[in-house]
Amino acid sequence: MDLICKYNSQTPTFVEMPKSVCVVQGLKVTMPFQPYPAQLAMMNRILQALNRRANCLIESPTGSGKSLALLCAALAWQRSCEGRSPEEPKHRSLLDCDTFEDPYDEFNLEDFASPPSKKMEFVDTSFSKEMGTQDSVPVYEIEHYSVPRIYFCSRTHRQIAQLIRELRRSCYTDISMTVLASREYTCIHPHVSRLSDKNSECRKLVDGVENEYCSYYRNVKRGENERGRFLDRFYSCLHKKSFSGRVSSAEDLVWDIEDLTNVGHSCGLCPYFLCTDVLYRDAKVIFCPYNYLLDPLIRKSMNISLKGSVIVFDEAHNIEDVCRESISYSLVKEELLAVVAHLQLIAEQSSPELGDAAMVCILHFERLVEWMEKNAIDEEMTLQEPGYYTTVWRGTDVYVMLKAMGLEQSALHCLKNALDVFTGEKSSREDERKYKGEFVQAEMRILVPLEKLVYALIYLYRDKEDVLTSSSSDTYSYCLCLEKRAGTQHARFRGPLAEQSSKSTFKGTHFMESIHFWCMNPALAFKDVSRRARSIILASGTLCPMYTYAAELGVPFPIQLEAMHVLPPERMYVAAVGLGPNGKALRATYQEVDSFGFQDELARALLAICKVVPDGVLCFLPSYRLLEKLVKRWKDTGSLWEQITEQKLVLMEPRKGNELEGVLNKFHKAIAAPSAGNSQCTGALLLAVYRGKVAEGIDFADRQARAVVTVGIPYPNVKDLRIALKRQYNDSRLNDSRKIGKASFISGSQWFEVQAYRALNQALGRCLRHRNDWGALIMLDARSCQQQFRSGLSKWIRSNLRHCSDFNEMENYLSSFVERLQEK
Known part of the structure; x- marks a missing residue:
């Protein structure tokens, strides 16, 4: 018998109980070793937050076991939800917290052969649902009794790998999980994996452009038709082919990107679609970089659903900056001109529906370029440093300029419809493959500036509505900046029209003109996540000073902890x-x-x-x-x-x-x-x-x-x-x-x-x-x-x-x- 700690707000007391089982907030949390006092304090705050559907800030120095405490407390709570009856949801108050307890060699793909299933989508099919509206009912007001998913997010894939190593040390390795990662980390196709633009080439092979296909992707789709058997054999293959030599039981379901790519190579399966689609659907725990949740473009393209979930942002000291950056957008004139040239080819050579969408975009992009050229006059701009000029608009002046560009709210509606056509969301079912194929051939990268412009306008007009209906502030969240900077033309922006426009030089120097929609208010991005989630936990070794998070992110953090170091003074x-x-x-x-x-x-x-x-x-x-x-x-x-x-x-x-x-x-x-x-x-x-x-x-x-x-x-x-x-x-x-x-x-x-x-x-x-x-x-x-x-x-x-x-x-x-x- 070892000691178990019953933790309370004053001092921990110890009673003799089974090894590494801690009773915190009335819930048994299993740890791989006797926890530090700092870990007990962390788990107490985490469970308070989860039980109350509240948000939490945790600062705990490196070396204090922060990641393990986050994982064990959250997963113990999730497991406790599995047996909870819908008629008796568990609610706790802070008033209750005075004394808390603070086989087989390879996949035989023929076993799964059957007629092709519905085509896997790359993007969410409901734009309005993803972006939400001001009238949306917050998730925390909806009784949601299914077991909440938990997202563990960190800044980089390297830090995510560290989180997964900590999960492997825990007693919760039988949890269904996935890691969301880009093709940059997961593509194993012999040709595509060597390219810089893996996304476009992958889409070509998935869509069967020029009758070429990706066998790794098709093997995943074939296996999905008997999903249960497919997953059983996937995990069997995972245990046999991977885990880097570590000892694992049949119940051990924890893997990392290296394990997944090993299985992909040996079994002929696409790791990208395994982790982002097949395994994601049933995953109770999801690991990803935190811009996957905070950036609306990435969140939409990855089909990420946050409704009723618990979100843990580890290494979250930079989260305010990430939120602002995630909904700040920039467009370069050469980029827009190159896109116009490609769109003109689409308008001339493609189907009527795609051609009409292309013409809408050409009209608005050309008006935007015209506005940039009209206002990029050195004498009327502010000289920031030699060769660098800017003009900035704030407040209502931003919307005056949007009108001058022809980007009123009616334009947003037209551009959004065009975007839906290009991504196949509004194409007729029988023509979807053909249209998407045509567009891929005309270079998928032209979607990027269109998406950036659409999302910039969405947030700008949402912010305008917020200000007009707000009782607390008349300050608009966006600044508009026109920038003119000396430099060289980027090769990827060059197109027929871009070449014609590159004569804009001064004493032999080419000037690149850009327009920036800079968000000053991180709450605009963070609220998209927080209003869907049950609880959000921000954790880092360096959150201090902590008083700014509620003010900057626009949501309360009623539960906070500043933990001491485990190192003796x-x-x-x-x-x-x-x-x-x-x-x-x-x-x-x-x-x-x-x-x-x-x-x-x-x-x-x-x-x-x-x-x-x-x-x-x-x-x-x-x-x-x-x-x-x-x-x-x-x-x-x-x-x-x-x-x-x-x-x-x-x-x-x-x-x-x-x-x-x-x-x-x-x-x-x-x-x-x-x-x-x-x-x-x-x-x-x-x-x-x-x-x-x-x-x-x-x-x-x-x-x-x-x-x-x-x-x-x-x-x-x-x-x-x-x-x-x-x-x-x-x-x-x-x-x-x-x-x-x-x-x-x-x-x-x-x-x-x-x-x-x-x-x-x-x-x-x-x-x-x-x-x-x-x-x-x-x-x-x-x-x-x-x-x-x-x-x-x-x-x-x-x-x-x-x-x-x-x-x-x-x-x-x-x-x-x-x-x-x-x-x-």
């Missing part, structure tokens, strides 16, 4: 110091960083830290520009650079992402064998950038990062036009709400501050990755000693933060800390 040293070794103030502001005094003092500070700290040291800087400027200065002066390089191999995060792997390999080798090239060398120093690849999701455990040094406070670029517009938008919205006595929004300055602290917290979380790790977090900036600075840090960081009066004090504490931990 004695194994971490967290310090803030505003002075360098020579007593000079370190203030990494835009005005100060260019001074040689600041640059040299920072070099002396890094040298002192590198002398004390063994193995790997990470140093985060506000920008690549500053990183390059510092290294140049230090190399030019010689002495300080030579001393630093005697202590550590110094490496820099590259601007190009494809060069990072080589830099990291050198970093790891220098730590594994530090004295290989220099007897005094003790490891490596990696100079990195906030918000860069190193700061976002790379694991630097144990010797890889014994210290993280942060320089400055990483505010967004004040000169960035979109940053300035976002600040103006937030100020305007807040002022509007105050006029009627509501102040539920945040100001532009508050939003600006929050972006800085989230980036800072993300960088600080690169080390201390598990409970037996140890390391130091050192913040170098005079502003880091202010009370306002402390309030923006994650709870576990601010609880352990020591403000040092000078650099000598910090260095002495650091030396004692390192000596004590090295002795253990």
Whole structure:
């Protein structure tokens, strides 16, 4: 017998019960090991949210078992729903929470042979249902008794693979699941998988254009006619052919993309249609990148249904940015001209229905191009920098310009009908294959600008209706930007008309003109998801400051948790110091960083830290520009650079992402064998950038990062036009709400501050990755000693933060800390 924890809001108490079974909120949750207190606290909040149909914010540092707690709590709750009777839905209140418990070698495809079934669709057939209307009844108001699906979302496929590895460690591996992934990750066709545009070529083979077909796709469709037998044999094949050598039982249904492609190769099945269609239909748990849910174009093309579901966004600290980006749209003039040229061919050579749709699009695209050319006059635009001009419209002016472009709401209706024809949604059944085939041959990529324009207009006019009927704000959510930028013409936009228009040059320089519909309000995208879902859980190691999410995303998050680190305080040293070794103030502001005094003092500070700290040291800087400027200065002066390089191999995060792997390999080798090239060398120093690849999701455990040094406070670029517009938008919205006595929004300055602290917290979380790790977090900036600075840090960081009066004090504490931990 082992201990089970009955967790309550005050302190955990332990009673003797079976191993790894925790009673949380009255529900048994099985864990693969005795959970940490932080995991119990997380599971308590998660189950509160699911029982109440509420939304939840969870910040829990890396190494605290966040992903496993999310999975086990959610899946235990889902399993408890399976036996729930429709007449007795389970509801709990926070008032109840005072004491909660916080075979076969290959597929024989002939076994499934039968007449072809209905053609698999690529897109949802109900546009209005997918996009919803303002009169839609929210999902949480509908009694929905079927077992809710759970979507686990993360930022990248790499992070999704980590979630699946955690699921394999759990006791819930008998769950039916799928992973939604693009053809980029799943296509195994010998020809298509080598192409850059896999989508268009796949559609050609699925539609049988030129009588060529994809055998992998057809095998999947043949098997579906006896679905039960097909799935039984699929899982048998999965167990035999895959699972990367791990031991698994017959009930183990968990797989990843590598497993799926292995089965695809050995059994002749298309992994893409398996995971996005066949397995998706019965899946109780679905893993996907979070833009699959937040981007309406992807959500529609993948036929994703969110009604009554539970959605968990892991690594959700950037979700506000993703929401804004997902419904912001850009169109390039050359792109539009190339599309017009292709549409003219369709109008001349295709069926009447397709030809009429093409003519509608030609009319509106040509009017849009005409508007762009008329307004892209240098003298009437704002010069942002040499060769870069913009004009921005806000508020009601946006709709005045839409009218000038001929893009009123009536135009939206016409363009939407044309889009339906092109995607086969309104073609007659007998001609559907023929029309879609013709369109594929005329290049499917011309759908992209049409879809972007249609969706931009949908959200623009939805926002207008919201503002006209709102009682809290008169601020419109979109800005319209016309951009003219010097550059070269992109080859993929070239077409007959594009070539004719490329004469727009100035002193031999080609200018590319673009129109941007920039969304400033992430709530527009997030509400599309939240109003369908039962509960949404946002989790990350760095959600702080947390007060902004409700204001920015437009939905309440009544249940929140800021968990402490599983690492004991004695194994971490967290310090803030505003002075360098020579007593000079370190203030990494835009005005100060260019001074040689600041640059040299920072070099002396890094040298002192590198002398004390063994193995790997990470140093985060506000920008690549500053990183390059510092290294140049230090190399030019010689002495300080030579001393630093005697202590550590110094490496820099590259601007190009494809060069990072080589830099990291050198970093790891220098730590594994530090004295290989220099007897005094003790490891490596990696100079990195906030918000860069190193700061976002790379694991630097144990010797890889014994210290993280942060320089400055990483505010967004004040000169960035979109940053300035976002600040103006937030100020305007807040002022509007105050006029009627509501102040539920945040100001532009508050939003600006929050972006800085989230980036800072993300960088600080690169080390201390598990409970037996140890390391130091050192913040170098005079502003880091202010009370306002402390309030923006994650709870576990601010609880352990020591403000040092000078650099000598910090260095002495650091030396004692390192000596004590090295002795253990």
